Amino acid sequence: MIYQLAKTPHLLRVYSNIIEEQERKGFIERIDDNARSPSVHYIPHYPVKKESSTTPIRIVYDCSCKQSPSSPSLNDCLNPGPPFLNDLCTILLRFRQHNFAFSADIEKAFLHVHLNEVDRDFTRFLWLSNPTDPTSPFVTFHFRVVNAVISYHLHQNDSATSRDLLRNIYVDNVVSGSCSANFNLRSWASNSKQLNSVAQSHSVVDTKNPVKVLGLWWDTHSDTICASPNPDVTVFTFTATKREVLKWISSIFDPLGLITPVTITAKLFLQQLWQLELKWDNQLTEELCKTWYKIATEITQATVMPFPRQCTVMPDTATLHIFADASPQAYGAVAYLVQGTQSAILMSKARTAPLKQHTLPRLELMAAVLGARIYVFISTSICTTDIFFWSDSQIVLSWLTSKKTLKPFVSNHVSEIRLVSTEWRYCPSADNPADLLTRGVSFDQFNSSTKWRHSPTWLSSPSKWPTWPHAEILLVQADADEEVDTPAVDTTKSPSIGLHYLIDLTTFSKLSKLLPVTAYVYRFIHNTRQPSSSQQTGPLTVSELT
Structure with missing residues (x-):
C-alpha cells in the first residue's frame, strides 16, 4: 500500500x-x-x-x-x-x-x-x-x-x-x-x-x-432529485461480458425505484444471459452486445432525469394509491401520493418473473403482494388519511373476494394481502402505470409518460374512478389449479384435468372474450353427459354466462 x-x-x-x-x-x-x-x-x-x-x-x-x-x-x-x-x-x-x-x-x-x-x-x-x-x-x-x-x-x-x-x-x-x-x-x-x-x-x-x-x-436550486447527474459512460468502452454487465447494473443506485421502467430491462437482459448459460468472462455475441449497449444507453439517459424532491405539500391530508401489475417477464407495484389535483410518484419495486414459469394470474397475485408490502413499508414513514390499492387483474380481484378454499400458493398470498387491506379496486390495463415496469420501456417512452410521473389523470377525481363489473365476473375456476374441491376424492380414479389444460388464459386480454369461450367448454362437457333430448344448443343463455 x-x-x-x-x-x-x-x-x-x-x-x-x-x-x-x-x-x-x-x-x-x-x-x-x-x-x-x-x-x-x-x-x-x-x-x-x-x-x-x-x-x-x-x-x-x-x-x-x-x-x-x-x-x-x-x-x-x-x-x-x-x-x-x-x-x-x-x-x-x-x-x-x-x-x-x-x-x-x-x-x-x-x-x-x-x-x-x-x-x-x-x-x-x-x-x-x-x-x-x-x-x-x-x-x-x-x-x-x-x-x-x-x-x-x-x-x-x-x-x-x-x-x-x-x-x-x-x-x-x-x-x-x-x-x-x-x-x-x-x-x-x-x-x-x-x-x-x-x-x-x-x-x-x-x-x-x-x-x-x-x-x-x-x-437545491430546482429542488429536484435524480439517480446520477454525471452517469458513467465506460459501459460503451469495455468488452461486454456477463461479469461486466452485472457489475454495471449493480452500480445503478435507484433506491426509490423512480426509473424502474427503464432499469428493469437490464435485469431482464441479465436473466436472459443466465438462461443462455454463458460463462462469466466470455465475450457476448455481437447481437447481444448491440442489445446491451442499447439498454445501457437508455438507462444512462434515465439516470439524469429529474424528479421533484417534494412529493406533496401536506402528506397528512394526502391519499396513498398503489398500483400492481404483472407480465410474463416481470411484476411490480408503484405508489403515488395524491392531494387535490396534485399527484407524484413516491416509490416503486419490481421483480423479474421466476424462471420456473407461473401462470399470469399467479404473477398478478405476486404483484399484489408486493404492493401490500410497499404499503407496510411506506406506512412507517408517512402518515396518510386513506389508502387505495389498484389492479387490472379481475381474476386476482375475484380471489381476494372469494370465500372458496384455494390451493396453498394462492391462499397464502391472498392471506398476506388481506392482513393489509381487503379493499382493492379495478384499474383498466391501459391506465395502470405499473404496466410500464413489468415490460420495460425505452427512454423516449419513459420521458414522455405523464402516467408514470403523476399517475392516471382520473385519480384526482374520485367520481371518475373506474368500477369493477362484479356481475360479469366468472366465479368458476379461473385457473382450475387454484381451487380445492371440498368433497372427498376417490384416489383410485385418474386425476381430473383442469380447465387450464383446455384454455390458455394468458392468450385472452379481456374477460368479455374469455367468458363465452369458457361457457361453450362447459356446455360441451354438459352435453357429453346428457342424452340428445337434454343437450343444450343455440346461443348462450344468461345462466351459462353467470
Missing part, C-alpha cells in the same frame, strides 16, 4: 495529513514500539477516494481483515449487538415530505467517544515515521476513541430535535432536523436561501450543486 501511495506524492501527503490531524485531535496516539502487552492486534488500513468537498480521501481501517481464512478478524471477536442504522429508503421518503429540506454532515461522527485503555492495544496500526520517505521505519499508533453509537447520545439528550434526528440520520449524514449532542454539523445544503445564508456565514455551507443525499443527487 505504501508503494502505491508513493506513486502519487499528493495522495501520500493527504493520507499523512489525515493521520497527523487524528493524532493532533487526540483520536489516535503514538505508542512505544517496545511496549509489551499480552494481547495485541494490528489493523490494516488503506485509502478510498470519495466525492466530498470536505474529505476528498478517507482512510479505511479494515477490522474485517483476516490473517488467514481460518483466523478470525477483529470484527469476528466483537459482539455487534442489535442494528441501530436507520433504513435509507425510509429517510428518503421523509426527506421528500418537507417544504424546506436540508442535508448536513456530522464532523468526525465516529471519533468522539474514548476507548477503554485495556482495549486500545487491539486497535494498533503502523505508519511511516517520516511520511516524505516511503522507506522510513514504521511507528505504531493505536486508537484512543471508538466508533460512537450516536443514537445512544441522542437518547441521553431527549428533545423534539433529538427525536427527529434519531429518525433522520444515516451513518454521519443528517437529512432533516438539527443536532444537539456536541457533534458539529458541516457541509450544509438546502433549498432554503435563508438557511444557506446562515450556513455560509458560519463557513459550513456546501458550495457544490447538485449535492449527494444518501446516494441520490439533489439540485
